Amino acid sequence: MNLHEYQAKAILRDHGIAVPAGRVAETPAEAESAAKEIGGERWMVKAQILAGGRAQGTFKGQDLKSGIRTVTNLTNVGTESRSMLGRSLITPQTGPDGMLVDRVYVEQALPVERELALALLVDETSQSLVLLLSAVGGTGIEATLRDQPEAVARIPVSTESGPDAESFDGALKALGLDGRGADSIRDLARQLTALARELDFTLLEINPVGLAGETCTALDAKIIADDNALFRQPLLVGLDDQDDSAGNRRRASRDGFNYIRMGGDVACMTVGAGLSMATLDTLVQFGGQPANFLDLPPDSQVNRVTSALELLLGGDGIGCLLINVFGGGIMRCDTVSDALQVINNVRPFRVPVVVRLAGTNAELANRRLREGLPGVVQAANMADAARLAVQLARSGKSADPRAPENWLKKIIHRVTGQQEERD
Amino acid sequence: MAILVDRETRVICQGITGAQASFYTERAISFGTRMVGGVRPGKGGSRHLGLPVYDDVAAAKADTGADASVIFVPRENAADAIIEAIAAEIPLVICITEHIPVLDMIRVRECLAGSATRLLGPNTPGIITPEACRIGIMPREIFRRGRVGIISRSSTLTYEAVWQTTDAGLGQSTCVGIGGDPIHGLGFVDCLELFATDAETDLVVLVGEIGGSEEERAADYLSGPAYPKPVMAYIAGEHAPAETRMGHASAIIQAGSGAAAGKKRALRGAGVRVVDSPVDIGAAARDLLAR
Numbered sequence: 178m179n180l181h182e183y184q185a186k187a188i189l190r191d192h193g194i195a196v197p198a199g200r201v202a203e204t205p206a207e208a209e210s211a212a213k214e215i216g217g218e219r220w221m222v223k224a225q226i227l228a229g230g231r232a233q234g235t236f237k238g239q240d241l242k243s244g245i246r247t248v249t250n251l252t253n254v255g256t257e258s259r260s261m262l263g264r265s266l267i268t269p270q271t272g273p274d275g276m277l278v279d280r281v282y283v284e285q286a287l288p289v290e291r292e293l294a295l296a297l298l299v300d301e302t303s304q305s306l307v308l309l310l311s312a313v314g315g316t317g318i319e320a321t322l323r324d325q326p327e328a329v330a331r332i333p334v335s336t337e338s339g340p341d342a343e344s345f346d347g348a349l350k351a352l353g354l355d356g357r358g359a360d361s362i363r364d365l366a367r368q369l370t371a372l373a374r375e376l377d378f379t380l381l382e383i384n385p386v387g388l389a390g391e392t393c394t395a396l397d398a399k400i401i402a403d404d405n406a407l408f409r410q411p412l413l414v415g416l417d418d419q420d421d422s423a424g425n426r427r428r429a430s431r432d433g434f435n436y437i438r439m440g441g442d443v444a445c446m447t448v449g450a451g452l453s454m455a456t457l458d459t460l461v462q463f464g465g466q467p468a469n470f471l472d473l474p475p476d477s478q479v480n481r482v483t484s485a486l487e488l489l490l491g492g493d494g495i496g497c498l499l500i501n502v503f504g505g506g507i508m509r510c511d512t513v514s515d516a517l518q519v520i521n522n523v524r525p526f527r528v529p530v531v532v533r534l535a536g537t538n539a540e541l542a543n544r545r546l547r548e549g550l551p552g553v554v555q556a557a558n559m560a561d562a563a564r565l566a567v568q569l570a571r572s573g574k575s576a577d578p579r580a581p582e583n584w585l586k587k588i589i590h591r592v593t594g595q596q597e598e599r600d
Numbered sequence: 601m602a603i604l605v606d607r608e609t610r611v612i613c614q615g616i617t618g619a620q621a622s623f624y625t626e627r628a629i630s631f632g633t634r635m636v637g638g639v640r641p642g643k644g645g646s647r648h649l650g651l652p653v654y655d656d657v658a659a660a661k662a663d664t665g666a667d668a669s670v671i672f673v674p675r676e677n678a679a680d681a682i683i684e685a686i687a688a689e690i691p692l693v694i695c696i697t698e699h700i701p702v703l704d705m706i707r708v709r710e711c712l713a714g715s716a717t718r719l720l721g722p723n724t725p726g727i728i729t730p731e732a733c734r735i736g737i738m739p740r741e742i743f744r745r746g747r748v749g750i751i752s753r754s755s756t757l758t759y760e761a762v763w764q765t766t767d768a769g770l771g772q773s774t775c776v777g778i779g780g781d782p783i784h785g786l787g788f789v790d791c792l793e794l795f796a797t798d799a800e801t802d803l804v805v806l807v808g809e810i811g812g813s814e815e816e817r818a819a820d821y822l823s824g825p826a827y828p829k830p831v832m833a834y835i836a837g838e839h840a841p842a843e844t845r846m847g848h849a850s851a852i853i854q855a856g857s858g859a860a861a862g863k864k865r866a867l868r869g870a871g872v873r874v875v876d877s878p879v880d881i882g883a884a885a886r887d888l889l890a891r
Contacts, residue, residue, distance in 0.1 A: 299702050301783070302813050302817075304706070304709045304783050304784075305706060305709060305710070336707050374703060377701055377703055403701050405675070405699045406703070406704075409676070409701075437841050449757065450780065451754020451758070451807070451809055452759075454757075454840050455760065455878040457837075457839045457840060458836060458837070458876070458877060461838075461839040462879075467839070470840060470841060475755070503756045503759040503760055503763070505725065505737065505755065505759045506755060507620065507737070535763060559879050560879035
């Protein structure tokens with residue numbers, strides 16, 4: 178789960194880490210009064226979206242540059258906010274559609290002498306926590322690592338004792354950060370480790386860290402919290418605010434499955450992420466276009482499978498529904514056949530349905546389908562299922578509606594080289 | 601003996617009284633796995649499914665001589681259960697539990713360093729040596745004793761690979777699920793090392809996926825001194841939507857790293873036969889073994 182900058186900074190502030198004074202605002206008027214409360218003569222107005230690269234961003238359909246602006250006049254805080262709110266900000270990380278800005282963060286603009294960056298993250302390669310200290314702040318640490326690897330130090334971190342003290346001192350020295358403010362950088366690193374442990378953060382990036390005199394201030398903050406640990410983090414529940422105008426992903430995650438729209442004409446339902454990805458690969462290999470990625474967890478019961486099927490069948494431009502399930506673990510194939518029956522009882526399928534069931538209880542489920550849903554096409558393996566789905570999605574659009582059975586049989590015969598098995 | 605488990609492996613189950621654990625323990629017993637006991641704090645001294653139950657792993661190990669433990673403990677306490685098994689020096693720990701918090705697993709990794717324990721998982725379907733030992737939740741019907749070693753990150757895709765090698769008339773020596781989580785125990789390289797010297801394995805199949813660096817590390821390893829057996833691979837997720845978190849916690853493609861194309865290139869460069877489609881796993885395995 179990604180946190181907005183304003184949420185991340187509130188957490189940092191509550192944990193004794195210095196951040197500039199700031200307020201979140203949803204309207205230009207709120208932004209102006211926030212600036213007034215904060216005081217001073219220079220403010221930052223920052224678009225709140227869950228993606229990086231805001232400073233290099235542009236607003237969709239407008240000539241307006243940047244999601245982060247410095248303002249030196251109280252009325253302009255309102256004007257600049259108005260030009261961001263309700264518009265989509267496109268950054269290198271958002272994709273071409275950008276992300277809708279519905280909040281800005283108004284913050285005191287602090288003068289700093291030097292900028293650096295600190296990031297605490299879970300490193301898959303070393304299977305441990307790692308602290309990255311960069312002598313360059315403001316640009317992405319990944320870009321710095323690529324372009325100036327000598328400016329970034331990697332410091333091992335123990336969950337018990339925090340950053341390795343010797344490596345940290347060596348890194349400060351090597352990066353020329355061992356002068357004034359070194360203690361403050363050291364403290365900040367220790368605080369970040371403690372915070373990540375306390376709140377189950379898998380990424381905590383302060384970039385830039387502003388150094389003025391002997392003190393460090395977190396000028397920007399990016400936090401990713403571990404979804405798997407939300408059960409023990411009541412403070413974080415309710416901060417979830419993923420942008421998704423269609424609402425489908427939110428619904429899917431509420432119902433307990435992963436759903437991503439992809440725009441093709443073959444709707445896919447599978448169990449398990451690995452087989453889901455493999456099914457997409459196979460569909461594309463046979464010239465098909467997946468309408469979605471949908472991965473049901475293996476502990477799904479009939480009602481969850483049913484709600485996934487409803488979501489898929491309600492999609493635009495669907496020419497065929499492909500179901501590929503390998504029963505195993507606690508997933509049984511008859512759960513899928515029963516859910517199909519439930520859906521069909523409410524509203525008979527309007528698109529061809531291709532089903533490949535294997536593994537636990539596949540025989541039982543296939544028999545139920547043959548008996549209860551003779552219109553469903555059963556495939557013997559993943560290759561046949563994908564080929565059939567691609568052909569049916571394509572032919573369904575041009576088929577003679579008066580004789581649907583004929584073209585179905587022809588395609589099955591052509592694809593599998595066998596007579597249809599449900600005669 | 602195939603790898604990691606065989607007919608002699610003595611297995612205990614942590615969390616044995618739970619519904620899932622009971623279900624799979626019964627199945628393991630009927631398969632022929634030597635289940636020798638279970639652990640459930642507070643229920644020590646009782647019996648469950650005909651097996652003795654202990655309050656802690658150390659007591660279970662002392663009494664039964666267990667050399668493997670399978671963990672079905674809920675995610676809230678799963679990491680502590682693994683750490684307890686490490687402290688009791690259980691040689692092989694298989695953690696089926698999924699959705700364990702990442703920082704808990706980092707704590708587990710810190711405990712694993714320098715220990716006597718090998719960990720499989722978490723979020724693994726387990727391990728099977730057909731006709732000898734089954735630990736975990738894989739459907740037994742699809743297995744057949746044979747000479748193909750399988751190492752996989754995904755559960756459901758493991759079953760697909762197993763089924764195809766069975767359907768192709770080959771069968772498996774041992775099938776190992778390393779689990780789909782970013783922080784985990786044994787990886788591709790560890791299992792490749794074990795299969796290299798296993799007299800019952802003639803071919804190794806890697807079933808990988810986007811995200812993480814397991815495949816890249818395997819490619820590095822296989823580029824080294826000549827690996828004694830043919831290796832083939834399928835990497836799931838070439839056509840998955842980019843910059844998106846898929847079902848597995850580690851299946852994330854980020855900024856060009858961890859993508860399928862790079863993994864395939866690295867593996868091909870290391871002499872691995874990579875199939876682009878999962879439906880070709882069985883045929884490619886048969887082809888490699890016929891050479």
